[in-house]
Amino acid sequence: MTGTTIADAEIIYEELPTKLVHMKFKTKDGEVIIASTRPELLCACKAVIVNPKDVRYTDLIGTKVTVPISNQEVEIQAHHSAQIEFGSGAVMVCSYGDHNDVALFRELDLEEVIAIGQDGRLTEAAGAYAGLKPKQARTKIIEDLESKGFVEKIEEISHRTPVSERSRAPIEIIPMEEFYLKQKGSVEKMRELGSQIKFYPKMHQQILMNWLDSIKIDWPISRRRYYGTEIPIWYCKKCSEPYLPEPGEYYQPWYLECPAEKCPKCGFTEFVGEERTFDTWMDSSVSPLFITKFKKDEEFFKRTYPTAVRPQAKDIVRTWLYYTLLRCENLTGKKPWSEAWIMGYGLDEKGMKMSKSKGNALDPLPIIEKFGADTFRFWSASEVNHGNDFRCSEQKIESTKKFLTKLWNVSRFLSSFPIVESADLADTDKWIISELDKLVKDCKVGFDEYNFFIPAIAIREFTWNIFAAQYIEMAKARAYGIEFSEAERDGAIYTLHKVLSTLLKLLAPITPYITDFLWQTLYSDKSIHTEQQTKAESNEDLTQHTQAISDFNSKVWNEKKEKGLHLPDSIKIEIPKELEIFKKDLVAMHHLEI
Numbered sequence: 311m312t313g314t315t316i317a318d319a320e321i322i323y324e325e326l327p328t329k330l331v332h333m334k335f336k337t338k339d340g341e342v343i344i345a346s347t348r349p350e351l352l353c354a355c356k357a358v359i360v361n362p363k364d365v366r367y368t369d370l371i372g373t374k375v376t377v378p379i380s381n382q383e384v385e386i387q388a389h390h391s392a393q394i395e396f397g398s399g400a401v402m403v404c405s406y407g408d409h410n411d412v413a414l415f416r417e418l419d420l421e422e423v424i425a426i427g428q429d430g431r432l433t434e435a436a437g438a439y440a441g442l443k444p445k446q447a448r449t450k451i452i453e454d455l456e457s458k459g460f461v462e463k464i465e466e467i468s469h470r471t472p473v474s475e476r477s478r479a480p481i482e483i484i485p486m487e488e489f490y491l492k493q494k495g496s497v498e499k500m501r502e503l504g505s506q507i508k509f510y511p512k513m514h515q516q517i518l519m520n521w522l523d524s525i526k527i528d529w530p531i532s533r534r535r536y537y538g539t540e541i542p543i544w545y546c547k548k549c550s551e552p553y554l555p556e557p558g559e560y561y562q563p564w565y566l567e568c569p570a571e572k573c574p575k576c577g578f579t580e581f582v583g584e585e586r587t588f589d590t591w592m593d594s595s596v597s598p599l600f601i602t603k604f605k606k607d608e609e610f611f612k613r614t615y616p617t618a619v620r621p622q623a624k625d626i627v628r629t630w631l632y633y634t635l636l637r638c639e640n641l642t643g644k645k646p647w648s649e650a651w652i653m654g655y656g657l658d659e660k661g662m663k664m665s666k667s668k669g670n671a672l673d674p675l676p677i678i679e680k681f682g683a684d685t686f687r688f689w690s691a692s693e694v695n696h697g698n699d700f701r702c703s704e705q706k707i708e709s710t711k712k713f714l715t716k717l718w719n720v721s722r723f724l725s726s727f728p729i730v731e732s733a734d735l736a737d738t739d740k741w742i743i744s745e746l747d748k749l750v751k752d753c754k755v756g757f758d759e760y761n762f763f764i765p766a767i768a769i770r771e772f773t774w775n776i777f778a779a780q781y782i783e784m785a786k787a788r789a790y791g792i793e794f795s796e797a798e799r800d801g802a803i804y805t806l807h808k809v810l811s812t813l814l815k816l817l818a819p820i821t822p823y824i825t826d827f828l829w830q831t832l833y834s835d836k837s838i839h840t841e842q843q844t845k846a847e848s849n850e851d852l853t854q855h856t857q858a859i860s861d862f863n864s865k866v867w868n869e870k871k872e873k874g875l876h877l878p879d880s881i882k883i884e885i886p887k888e889l890e891i892f893k894k895d896l897v898a899m900h901h902l903e904i
């Protein structure tokens with residue numbers, strides 16, 4: 311017990327080992343076996359239910375059984391929620407045992423027994439077990455049940471147990487007065503708004519829909535936690551009338567004087583401040599309203615609300631995303647955004663979810679310090695397709711750095727060539743430009759869906775394996791003007807810069823620092839982030855030759871290696887017919903004998 315109210319959205323279920331105790335309840339002429347994982351709640355048992363279709367109990371419906379240990383007589387009632395195949399098929403119904411019990415108590419109109427108090431311990435209602443924590447009481451009552459012959463058998467089972475997502479403490483249902491925000495009546499409306507929001511990736515919309523399907527109670531918004539936003543209410547000490555102060559200020563009623571001089575109802579002058587705080591999602595669910603200056607600047611709000619996109623991780627869809635949707639709709643009648651960008655979990659190296667409480671979280675700051683923010687960003691973009699969970703390891707982040715080093719080295723090489731405004735292009739230049747066109751199109755598809763994985767992977771592949779490995783090698787001799795005309799040389803230099811400047815712009819959203827530095831060093835006095843993204847051109851498509859170019863170059867390099875030749879040595883290899891158009895560059899690149 312952590313001693314506070316929590317919402318369903320904060321509850322997770324864990325399979326925990328527990329004892330399923332099969333107990334003997336005395337009937338008039340015999341006994342009924344009832345299995346339960348919570349024998350400490352026997353004192354709160356007010357009925358036994360059996361399925362109306364369960365022929366074993368047809369004759370017993372309406373008769374009484376005696377609850378072991380606490381000795382109260384309760385009625386056997388027929389109810390469809392009793393599962394024939396679970397245990398003996400007969401189930402004890404205890405007040406506040408679980409959600410199902412709460413519903414059954416209301417439905418069957420049973421008188422409730424509060425067996426667990428707000429301190430998380432058993433109450434006087436539990437007789438000899440009063441003051442014990444539920445787990446201690448369970449151990450003790452099982453001993454007593456056994457010694458008194460009430461136990462038929464005990465099974466060790468794994469039980470789906472509700473626990474707090476934050477503290478992993480088991481959940482107990484205890485009746486308490488709390489503030490609630492109505493949500494049950496808005497489920498349909500939220501489903502409609504949720505379906506209008508475009509989710510990236512689409513699959514994570516289902517998390518919201520599943521959550522909406524499972525909403526059973528209104529949202530409890532008050533908490534008995536110390537740290538939190540104070541609930542701004544004072545109560546009249548005499549008549550308990552609540553007093554709400556004027557909006558616009560931050561109030562701490564638990565230690566500040568009530569701003570009202572006297573109770574508006576009875577005129578009494580003493581007040582007591584509310585001590586509870588709000589659920590944390592009460593605060594964070596206003597973020598779209600806060601940034602659009604809701605109730606502060608009408609004009610600004612009109613122009614900016616609804617906002618465009620909510621970026622967040624998938625583990626808080628049912629809390630942050632849902633509560634924001636609910637509150638913003640309540641207050642404005644509109645959904646807060648038109649799109650939602652949902653990230654997967656960062657997992658540790660073994661594939662376990664990272665969390666502060668498990669201690670397996672990787673602190674990004676020292677890693678950014680060590681490898682640079684751009685390395686970290688490029689790793690994050692290129693590690694996994696958007697929306698999926700991804701494993702984090704320092705080694706993988708470090709290896710990403712090699713790509714940025716490659717980009718740096720390519721840029722340094724190109725910086726030795728002047729900028730050429732226009733030129734006649736060789737077929738080799740036209741080929742790499744058509745590959746560049748394809749890259750620009752691929753990147754646009756990714757950027758349009760906020761999916762940075764697509765451009766990151768495509769840019770890395772192009773830069774490394776096509777531009778640097780093939781084109782630069784093929785165009786190098788021409789760019790230096792060795793045995794080429796000035797016009798031919800300019801074609802190579804023009805193309806080298808066209809490709810690099812385009813690459814920098816494509817990469818700018820993913821690695822903003824290195825691209826801006828290189829851009830301002832090579833191409834402009836202004837930041838790259840003021841540039842328009844490159845649009846795809848429709849140049850002659852020569853990409854069908856890419857594979858043949860790569861195959862031929864590898865073949866020459868391998869043959870030289872096998873023959874013990876150095877790269878500048880000449881060799882006699884025939885150029886395939888398909889690559890005739892690139893002949894001049896290939897001959898110069900490989901020193902081919904013709």
Ligand SMILES: [Zn+2]
Pocket residue numbers: 546547548549550551573574575576577578
């Ligand atoms: Zn009053």
